[in-house]
Amino acid sequence: EAGVAQSPRYKIIEKRQSVAFWCNPISGHATLYWYQQILGQGPKLLIQFQNNGVVDDSQLPKDRFSAERLKGVDSTLKIQPAKLEDSAVYLCASSWVAGGFDNEQFFGPGTRLTVL
Amino acid sequence: QKEVEQNSGPLSVPEGAIASLNCTYSDRGSQSFFWYRQYSGKSPELIMSIYSNGDKEDGRFTAQLNKASQYVSLLIRDSQPSDSATYLCAPLRVGRLYFGRGTQLTVWP
Numbered sequence: 310e311a312g313v314a315q316s317p318r319y320k321i322i323e324k325r326q327s328v329a330f331w332c333n334p335i336s337g338h339a340t341l342y343w344y345q346q347i348l349g350q351g352p353k354l355l356i357q358f359q360n361n362g363v364v365d366d367s368q369l370p371k372d373r374f375s376a377e378r379l380k381g382v383d384s385t386l387k388i389q390p391a392k393l394e395d396s397a398v399y400l401c402a403s404s405w406v407a408g409g410f411d412n413e414q415f416f417g418p419g420t421r422l423t424v425l
Numbered sequence: 426q427k428e429v430e431q432n433s434g435p436l437s438v439p440e441g442a443i444a445s446l447n448c449t450y451s452d453r454g455s456q457s458f459f460w461y462r463q464y465s466g467k468s469p470e471l472i473m474s475i476y477s478n479g480d481k482e483d484g485r486f487t488a489q490l491n492k493a494s495q496y497v498s499l500l501i502r503d504s505q506p507s508d509s510a511t512y513l514c515a516p517l518r519v520g521r522l523y524f525g526r527g528t529q530l531t532v533w534p
Contacts, residue, residue: 351526
């Protein structure tokens with residue numbers, strides 16, 4: 310079974326530029342998550358999709374971050390314009406459905422973003 | 426008070442010893458609890474989940490949950506150098522995981 314795919318793996322940009330990340334979840338997984346992990350901290354949920362609908366985006370800085378999951382499969386996360394504090398690893402995860410007691414989330418390799 | 430607190434670490438144990446990783450959580454609505462392992466530069470991978478009070482064993486790993494005390498722990502028996510990683514505690518509430526900062530474990534030969 311193929312895992313969660315993400316690209317690019319690394320990205321370096323200057324502040325105020327824009328950047329986009331792509332995620333392809335495990336086939337058949339209805340739920341997709343984007344997390345931000347700052348060095349030395351645990352992952353923080355940015356947005357959760359169930360199929361192509363948003364379940365939770367309460368932690369997404371909507372003035373600069375946007376995400377979409379067209380057709381309920383692939384997803385993109387965009388930052389525009391980037392700030393220095395956006396430097397982090399952006400992790401995509403997927404699971405069968407949300408809410409189950411033992412609902413395992415499978416993580417992709419992440420995209421390491423450096424904002425200069 | 427933080428949502429999830431873990432031993433500050435880093436934790437260092439010799440090979441073959443028992444490593445004990447602790448986690449407390451603030452929200453009694455948390456339904457189940459997940460332990461993820463994260464090697465440096467890698468993404469988190471699930472080790473164990475637990476949702477009933479008591480112990481749950483899987484090989485060298487034992488998760489313990491006490492909902493009254495809002496406490497969950499992970500014991501690693503016969504620790505190996507390959508267990509050296511950061512361990513993340515993550516309670517699940519309303520379909521969402523809340524991750525702690527993690528505890529860095531080093532197992533030295």
